[in-house]
Amino acid sequence: MIRLLKVKEKQREVAQANGGSSHVKKQTAGELRLHKDISELNLPKPCSIFFPNGKDDLVNFEVSIKPDEGYYRGGKFVFSFQVSTIYPHEAPKVKCKTKVYHPNIDLEGNVCLNILREDWKPVLNINTIVYGLCHLFTEPNYEDPLNHDAAQVLRDNLEQFEINVRRAISGGYVGQTYFSRNQSCN
C-alpha cells in the first residue's frame, strides 16, 4: 500500500496547510444499541423514565417504579441506570436511589437481581431489567438477601414484614434504621 500512502501523505500536507479541523462526536456501537432499546421501550404500567441530562444523553437515566400491588403498593422507588460504551456486552449499572426496606436491596441502593450480574446476556435489554426490578417489588425473595434483617422477617413473620414495609414507606424507624417518608405515599 506504499503507493497509496505516498498519495495520502501529499493530501495530508495539503490538508494541514489549509488548516481546518472537524470535531465529530463518536457514537459507539453500544450507544446505538441503547438507542434501539430506548426507542422500543414498552414499560410496565407503574413505571416511568427520566433523562436528567436531556434527550441526547441516553446512557444516564432514571426509572421510577410505583408498585400498584403487593407489599410495596403506594411507594415510589427511583433507580439510576448507567450504561457502558460496550453495552450490551456488559450489563448497565443499576442502583436504587430511594432508601427502601427490602430483602434484595441494601440500604446503599445495591440491587441483587441475577440479570444485572451473573446472568446478564447481550440479548437482554433495558426493558427486561425494568421488568426484573418490578418483579422484586411484587415478589421479594428471602433466599438471596442483601438486607439480612428484612430477609429474616420476610421468612419468619409475614405480618411483621408487611408492617415494617408500610412503616418504611410512610416514614419512620424499622429497627435501628430510619426511612424518610416516601414521596408518592398518600
Add this chain to the structure above:
Amino acid sequence: MVESTVQESRSRDLDKLLLRPGNLVGSNFEPGPGLREDLKEYVRVLVVGAGGLGCELLKDLALSGFRELEVIDMDRIEVTNLNRQFLFRLDDVGKPKAEVAAKRVMQRVSGVNIVPHFCRIEDKELEFYSNFSIIALGLDSIEARSYINSVACSFLEYDADDNPQEETVKPMVDGGTEGFQGHARVIMPGLTPCFECTIWLFPPQVKFPLCTLAETPRTAAHCIEYAHLIKWDEVHSGKAFDPDDPEHMKWVYVEASKRAEFFGIPGVTISLTQGVVKNIIPAIASTNAIISAACALETLKIASGCSKTLSNYLTYNGAEGLHTKVTEFVREKDCLVCGPGVLIELETSVTLQKFIDLLEEHPKLLLSKASIAHRGKNLYMQAPPVLEEMTRSNLSKTLYELMGKIPKDVVHATGTTKKNDKKTSCLRKLRVIFKGVDGITDMETAAGGA
C-alpha cells in the same frame, strides 16, 4: 562513514524482504531500495498503549525500519510494570509511560522519531487518528479497542456500489495477551471483519451475584468483591472508589482480610485484591514479545506489501503445550460500524417526517415507526413518551438542517420491519447524501461517523 555502515548493516536482513521479488508477496509489492526509503518517509504508525505490548511494539517497529512513530497512553509507570515493560526503570515510576517509552527507543535506535501523547484516546480529535497510515493496538480493554475501531471505521467510505474506497481504509493491527495466551489480528475496515463484527469472541466477564458476596462468601475473591462493591459504599458514602489509588486498594484489602478471617476463608492477598478489583490477569513478558512480534511483522507487511498479511486472526495458546492457529473470520454483513449501510439520496427540502415515511417505503428497508439518530443526537424518538415529546418539534424541520447542512453523512434508524409476515425490530445504518450540494470532494471533513 561509520554511520552509513551501521545503517547498512541494520537494514541487511530487512533488505532481503524489501529488495527482491517473490511469489508470496502482496498484490502491490514493488521491491527495490526505494521501498525501504519510502517506508521511512511516508509511513506513519500510531501505537496505542505503551504497556506490556506497547513497549515491545515500539521497539520492534523501530527496528523494522519505520521512522515516524507516535505512541499514546494515559497511564503512569507503576512498580508492578517493571518485570515486563522493559523500557522502564525504577527511577521512572510515576512518569508517563508514553513519554519514557518514546525517549528510550529513540535513544537506542538512531534516526527514529517517536512522538509521545500522554492522554486518553478519547481526548484526541478524529483528525489526529486520520493522519496515520496504520494503527497498532497494544491494549487491555474491550472499551478502548471498541473506541479505536469505531474511529478507524469512521474514515471508511463506500462508493455507489457499496464497495469500500481503498484510500479510505485505515488498517489496524491488534494484539492482546492473557497469561500464556494471546491473539494477533489484522483489521482492514471494509475488507476484513472489524472489532465490532466479532465482539462476541470475548467471553462475558465473570460476575458474582451480590447476594452471594453479602451472605455466603466461599472464596477469597468473594470477600474482596464484598469489600470493593458493598462495604466501600457503606463506609464512604458518596465517595467513588478509585482503583488507581493505593490507599483505596489497601482499604479494600484490609476489609477483605477481615471478612475472610471471619468466614475462615484463606487466600486474600494484596496482589489477589488488585487482580480481582482491576480484573488483572498475570501478564507474561514472553507472551507479550511473541504477540507484539507478530503484530509488528503484520504492520510491515501491510505497509510494504512484502508478503501477504495474516488472514485474519491468530490465536496463540502456550498454556497447554503449544498451539497456534489462524482463523479467517468473516464480516458481519450489516455491521453498524464497518458496514456500508443503505445509501439514500435526498433533496435538501425533505423534512424529518417525510424522511421517516420514506424509510417505510424504501425497498431495502421497509422500516416502519423509525427513530432517527445522527452523531449522538436524537433527532426523533418514537418512545418513550418523554423523549417523543422532546423530539417531536424536529419532525417539521428539514433533515438537511437537522444534520448541520453537510452534504453527506451517516444516520442510524431503529424501527420495525416485516420479514415473512413476522415483525422484527432492527437497527440500520443509512448513508444519506443530499442532491445538488457542493463540497462532496472534501473527503476529510465529510467522513461519516460510524
